[in-house]
Amino acid sequence: MKTKNFLTSAFFALTVMISSEALAQNDSSASELAKQKTVTVGGAPMYPSKNIVENAVNSKDHTTLVAAVKAADLVETLQSKGPFTVFAPTNEAFANLPKGTVETLLKPENKKLLQTILTYHVVAGKMSAADIATAIKKGNGKATLKTVSGGTLTAWTKGSEVYLTDENGNSAKVTIADVNQSNGVIHVIDAVVTPKS
Incomplete structure (x- = not known):
């Protein structure tokens, strides 16, 4: 006992x-x-010790982007070491696309196209707002950024705001810059940019 x-x-x-x-x-x-020094995005703190996906899933403003990343099988890539610079469109940016566009892109048969569009929002390496500003200055007011999809984005400024113009002539404004991640940096943008089809 x-x-x-x-x-x-x-x-x-x-x-x-x-x-x-x-x-x-x-x-x-x-x-x-x-x-940790955090930036609040979509009502949630973004921690520099967490990776791009770990932070993005907590942003209420990026639920469409997260769903698209999952549908495109890019979660593993964006959790990898990187580093990456991600220009992250908000839910509102996706909502401004022509009616039915997001639903169509999320279909399994359109996975390749979705991957191309999402990787068009990603630049290899970590580019802070200061790095982008320096590149714009060196380029006499414009900087060409090579995206992971193989396309290009043109960065430029208007006053103190930074904009991106895609290959179709559409522009997006950076609304929140320098959201640091363990594997790169996110810059929130107010529109979806698209490569030339």
Whole structure:
């Protein structure tokens, strides 16, 4: 009977010790996150220690983009080491596309086209707002950015605002810059840019 009581006590002590350690680790993780300099996007803090996908899923303004990234099988790519510069259109930007466009793009048979459009919003390497501004200055007011899809975006400024013009002549404004990620940076834009078809 004593042995059974001893084993029960020992097991209880071990459980308490493991639980305390797990709580301490969670507290430590939470306090580490709290120390980070964040930017709020879509009502949620974006943590520089998290990757592009881990942060994007928390933004209420980017649910359409996240759904599109999942449908295009690009989650793994955007969770990889990178680094990437992502120009992230908001839900409103997707809603401004012609009626039915998003629904059509999300169909399995259009996966290749969706991948092309999404990777057109991505530039290899990490380009901060300052890097983009420098490139624009060097290019006498315009900078050509090569996208992962193989297309190009033209960055330019109007006053203090930075804009991107796609291959079809449509423009998007950067509304939130320098949202740092563990594998790159996100710049939120107010329109969907598209490559020449």
